[in-house]
Amino acid sequence: MREGPVAGAEQGPEDRAKAGPGVDAGGGPKGGPGGKGGPPRRRGPTLAQQEARAGLALLSPTLIVVVTMVVLPILWTIVIAFQDLRLRNLRTRLFDFEFTLKNFDTVLTSPGFLEGLKVTLIYSIVGTVLSIALGLVAALVVRKPFKGRTLVRASMLLPYVAPVVAVTFVWQIMLNPELGIINAIGVDLLGWKESIPFLEQRTGTLSIFGFDLGVPTALIVVILYQAWRYFPFSFLFILARLQALPGELDEAARVDGASPLQRFWRITLPQLQGVIALLTVLRFIWTFNEFDDIFLLTQGGAGTEVVSVRVFRYLTGRGDLGAAAALSLVLALALALFLYLYFRFFVGRVKEADAI
Amino acid sequence: MSRTDVGTGVADHAPTPKAPARRPARPRPPLSREVVETRILGVLKWITIACFVIATLFPFYYMVELAVRSIEDVALDPGALWPPRGASLAAFGEVLRSVDDGGQGFLVFLRNSGFIALTSVVVTLVVSILGAYAISRLQFFGRRQVHFLFLAVYLFPAILLAIPLFVFFTRIGLRGSLFGLILVYTSQIVPVTIHMLRNYFDTVPESLEEAAALDGASRLTIIRKVALPLAKPAIMATSLFVFMIAWNEFLFALLFLVENRENWTVSLGLSQLAGSVEVAKTTLMAGSVILTIPIIVLFFATERLLVEGLTSGAEKG
Numbered sequence: 145m146r147e148g149p150v151a152g153a154e155q156g157p158e159d160r161a162k163a164g165p166g167v168d169a170g171g172g173p174k175g176g177p178g179g180k181g182g183p184p185r186r187r188g189p190t191l192a193q194q195e196a197r198a199g200l201a202l203l204s205p206t207l208i209v210v211v212t213m214v215v216l217p218i219l220w221t222i223v224i225a226f227q228d229l230r231l232r233n234l235r236t237r238l239f240d241f242e243f244t245l246k247n248f249d250t251v252l253t254s255p256g257f258l259e260g261l262k263v264t265l266i267y268s269i270v271g272t273v274l275s276i277a278l279g280l281v282a283a284l285v286v287r288k289p290f291k292g293r294t295l296v297r298a299s300m301l302l303p304y305v306a307p308v309v310a311v312t313f314v315w316q317i318m319l320n321p322e323l324g325i326i327n328a329i330g331v332d333l334l335g336w337k338e339s340i341p342f343l344e345q346r347t348g349t350l351s352i353f354g355f356d357l358g359v360p361t362a363l364i365v366v367i368l369y370q371a372w373r374y375f376p377f378s379f380l381f382i383l384a385r386l387q388a389l390p391g392e393l394d395e396a397a398r399v400d401g402a403s404p405l406q407r408f409w410r411i412t413l414p415q416l417q418g419v420i421a422l423l424t425v426l427r428f429i430w431t432f433n434e435f436d437d438i439f440l441l442t443q444g445g446a447g448t449e450v451v452s453v454r455v456f457r458y459l460t461g462r463g464d465l466g467a468a469a470a471l472s473l474v475l476a477l478a479l480a481l482f483l484y485l486y487f488r489f490f491v492g493r494v495k496e497a498d499a500i
Numbered sequence: 501m502s503r504t505d506v507g508t509g510v511a512d513h514a515p516t517p518k519a520p521a522r523r524p525a526r527p528r529p530p531l532s533r534e535v536v537e538t539r540i541l542g543v544l545k546w547i548t549i550a551c552f553v554i555a556t557l558f559p560f561y562y563m564v565e566l567a568v569r570s571i572e573d574v575a576l577d578p579g580a581l582w583p584p585r586g587a588s589l590a591a592f593g594e595v596l597r598s599v600d601d602g603g604q605g606f607l608v609f610l611r612n613s614g615f616i617a618l619t620s621v622v623v624t625l626v627v628s629i630l631g632a633y634a635i636s637r638l639q640f641f642g643r644r645q646v647h648f649l650f651l652a653v654y655l656f657p658a659i660l661l662a663i664p665l666f667v668f669f670t671r672i673g674l675r676g677s678l679f680g681l682i683l684v685y686t687s688q689i690v691p692v693t694i695h696m697l698r699n700y701f702d703t704v705p706e707s708l709e710e711a712a713a714l715d716g717a718s719r720l721t722i723i724r725k726v727a728l729p730l731a732k733p734a735i736m737a738t739s740l741f742v743f744m745i746a747w748n749e750f751l752f753a754l755l756f757l758v759e760n761r762e763n764w765t766v767s768l769g770l771s772q773l774a775g776s777v778e779v780a781k782t783t784l785m786a787g788s789v790i791l792t793i794p795i796i797v798l799f800f801a802t803e804r805l806l807v808e809g810l811t812s813g814a815e816k817g
Contacts, residue, residue, distance in 0.1 A: 202638070224663060301807075309748075
C-alpha cells in the first residue's frame with residue numbers, strides 16, 4: 145500500500161536539490177506542470193505532485209485506521225438502525241437490507257425514554273456548570289505562586305487522571321450505607337437518624353426549617369461526582385489562560401482604585417470568556433455522551449439512567465442491535481440540536497452584545 | 501510555564517512587603533474597600549485551597565486506608581480515619597494471586613493492561629507521527645479538512661461507535677482478542693495525538709529539515725533523524741497521554757473482553773468483581789490501588805510535561 149508513494153517521496157528532495165534553483169525559483173510547491181518557457185517537460189511528477197503524494201502517503205496509515213474504525217462504523221450505525229438486527233440473528237441477517245422504522249418506534253415509545261432524555265439533560269447542564277465553576281475557583285486560588293503550589297496543582301488534577309473504575313469504586317464504598325465513611329460520619333457526628341443509601345435512593349427527603357423537600361438523591365450524587373472528577377479539566381485550561389493574561393490591565397485598574405472583586409468581575413472574567421465558552425461546549429458534549437461514570441456508579445439505577453446507559457442495555461442486555469443503534473442516533477441528533485440551540489441563541493447574543 | 505510564574509510572582513508580591521512598612525508612618529489607615537477585600541480574600545483563598553486539596557486527595561487516601569484494613573475491621577468501625585488495629589498488606593497478596601491459588605488473578609490483568617497500553621502507545625505514535633508531520637509540513641489537497649474531520653469524530657458518543665465495532669468484531673471473530681481492542685484504542689486516540697504533535701511540529705523551524713533535504717536525505721530519514729529528536733518532549737507527552745487513556749479505558753474493554761477472564765484488564769476485572777458478594781471490598785480496594793498506582797507515579801513524574809503538551813495553544817484562548 146505504502147510502497148509506491150513512499151518511493152516517490154524519497155526521490156523528492158534529490159529532484160528538488162537538482163531542479164530547485166532553475167525550474168521554479170520562488171514558485172515553490174505551487175508551481176504547476178509545464179510553466180511557460182520552462183525547460184522541456186519531465187516525465188516524472190512535479191514537485192507539487194510529489195509533495196502531495198508524500199503527504200497522502202504519510203497520512204495514509206492514519207486515514208486507514210480512522211476511516212475503517214471510526215468513519216465507516218458511524219455510517220454503518222445508521223444502516224443498522226434501520227435493520228431488524230439482533231445478536232442471535234447476526235449471522236443470517238447482517239446483510240439483509242430490508243429497512244424498517246421499527247427500531248425507532250421501539251426506542252421512542254419505550255417507557256422511560258423521555259425521562260432518560262430529561263435526566264441526561266439535567267446531568268449535562270448542571271454537571272457542566274458545576275465543573276467549570278469549580279475549575280474557575282481552583283484556577284483563581286492557585287494563580288499566584290506560593291510554596292507547594294506545584295504539589296497542590298498536581299493533586300487537583302488527580303481525579304481527572306486516575307482510572308475511572310478505581311475512583312467510582314472508591315466513591316461507591318465511601319457512600320455505602322454499611323461500610324462507608326460518609327454515612328458513619330453522618331450518623332455518629334451529624335446526628336442522621338439512619339444511614340442514607342446515596343446511590344440506590346431515587347428520592348430522599350431533605351428537611352430544611354421544618355419543610356420536607358423531595359430531592360433526587362442518586363442524581364445529585366452522580367452530578368457532584370461528575371463535578372469532582374472533571375473540574376480539573378476546566379482548571380487546567382483556565383489556569384493556562386490566566387497565566388498568559390497581560391498584567392497591565394489589572395495593574396491599571398488597581399491604580400484607578402478598583403477593588404480586587406471589581407477587578408475580577410470587570411477585568412479578569414471578561415478575558416476568560418473565550419476559554420470558558422470553549423470549555424462549556426466541550427464539557428457539555430462529553431457529559432452528554434458520558435457512559436462510564438454513571439454505569440459504574442449506579443448501573444443507571446435510582447433515576448440516573450442517562451440515554452447512553454439505555455443504549456448499552458439494548459446492546460448487551462437484550463441483544464437488540466437495531467434498537468441500540470437507533471437510540472444512539474437519537475442521542476447524537478439530540479446533542480446536535482442542543483449544540484445548535486446553544487450557538488444560535490447564546491453565542492449569537494453574546495456577539496450582538498459585543499457589537500453594541 | 502515556570503517563566504510566567506516568576507514574572508507574576510515578582511509583580512504580585514511587590515506590594516505585600518510595603519503594607520507593614522507603611523504602618524508606623526500612618527498609624528491607622530482607613531479600612532478601604534481594597535484592604536478589606538484583600539484581607540478577606542486572602543483568608544478565603546487558603547480555606548479554598550485546603551478544601552480542594554482535601555476533596556481531591558481524600559478519596560485516594562481512603563482507598564489506601566481500606567486496602568490495608570480487614571473487612572471485619574471496616575464493618576465494625578467504618579468511620580475510622582486511621583487503621584486502628586494495625587495495617588496489613590494481605591489484601592494485596594490475595595488480589596494478585598492467581599485464581600487457582602485462591603486469589604483474584606490481578607497479576608494476569610496487570611499483564612494484559614500493560615500489554616494493551618504499551619502496544620497502543622507504539623502503534624498510535626507511529627501512525628500519528630507520520631500523520632502529524634504530513635499535516636504540519638507538506639502541502640496537499642484537503643489537509644485542513646482532514647484535520648477537522650478528525651476532531652469532528654469526537655462529537656459522536658463512544659457508545660454509538662461501540663455498536664458497529666461490536667458487530668464487526670463479533671462477525672470476524674476478533675472480539676475477545678487484545679489486538680482488536682488495541683486497534684480500536686488507536687483509532688480513537690489518533691485524532692487527538694495528531695493534534696498535539698502537529699501543534700508541536702508547527703513550532704519547530706523548518707530550516708533544519710530543508711538543510712537535510714538539500715544534503716540529499718530522504719523524507720523518512722528527515723523525519724527520523726531531524727524532526728523526531730527535536731520533537732522529543734512532545735512525543736513523551738503524547739506517549740504518556742496514550743498510555744493513560746489505554747490503561748484507564750473501560751467501555752470497549754467491557755464490550756470486547758468480558759467473556760474471557762484470562763483477557764480481562766485491571767479496570768475490567770475490578771469492575772466485574774466489584775458487583776460480586778464473594779470478594780471482600782477491602783481486597784478489591786487493594787486491586788484499585790494497584791490499578792491507580794502506575795498512573796499516579798507516571799503522572800507525578802511527568803506532570804509538567806503532560807500539562808504543557810495538553811494545553812499548548814490554549815493560552816491564546
